Amino acid sequence: MDLINMSLKQYNELLGSEEPAPGGGSTAALAGVLAASLTMMVVSLSIGKKSFDSLDENIKSKFLDEYNNIKSIREDLYKLTDEDTKAFNKFMETIRLPKDTEQNIEIRNKKIEEASIYTLNVPLTTAEKCHAILMNQKYIALYGNKNAVSDVGVGCLLALAGLEGALLNVNINLPTIKDETTKDNAIERSKQLLEEAKTLHRKTMEAVNNRIG
Helix, strand or coil: CCHHCCCCCHHHHHHHCCCCCCCCHHHHHHHHHHHHHHHHHHHHCCCCHHHHHHHCCCHHHHHHHHHHHHHHHHHHHHHHHHHHHHHHHHHHHHHHCCCCHHHHHHHHHHHHHHHHHHHHHHHHHHHHHHHHHHHHHHHHHHHHHHHHHHHHHHHHHHHHHHHHHHHHHCCCCHHHHCCHHHHHHHHHHHHHHHHHHHHHHHHHHHHHHHCCC
8 A cells, every 4th residue: 555545543553663664754755745735724714715805816816826836746745755665665675686796796786876866866856845835835824814824834844844854865865876966966955955945934934923923
């Protein structure tokens, strides 16, 4: 069964077991899923309310665009929740490849490098998706249902946690990669994502807390 189709209890029982996967990477993607869903809920609780209907049409249009963006991102994060575990399992398979001859060693090293890059790119993509959620949350915090604005705040916290957790998984996979350009690009992108995410997080939480009062 795919992780994303498990019950909450099934997922957490597996997560807390001796199985090495799912782990932090899958859970970081799941944090992004929850962040997206909470933010979408606030939109759903806003549409049709008098306070929302009275807004300028341009504001309402952008508000709904933000919702559609987050809905699309959530679909990607559903897949990444499982893909991170698949990437880990693929890497472990390459570690077990035979190394009894020079040819097998060469094949094994090539496969390990390919799998390492895969296990790097999956959490990096998760971080990108969580960053995208953060980009879309402030507007919803500003104009969404005031009685549910705290839920955008929780979603914002989860999006940042998902991003930071994903980047931890990027960092732990870096030492296995030999290609220096790939490593350097991942490090640079990670720094950029984290810096921007913290700014986005701060601004959204300011909007949330201002509306809470």
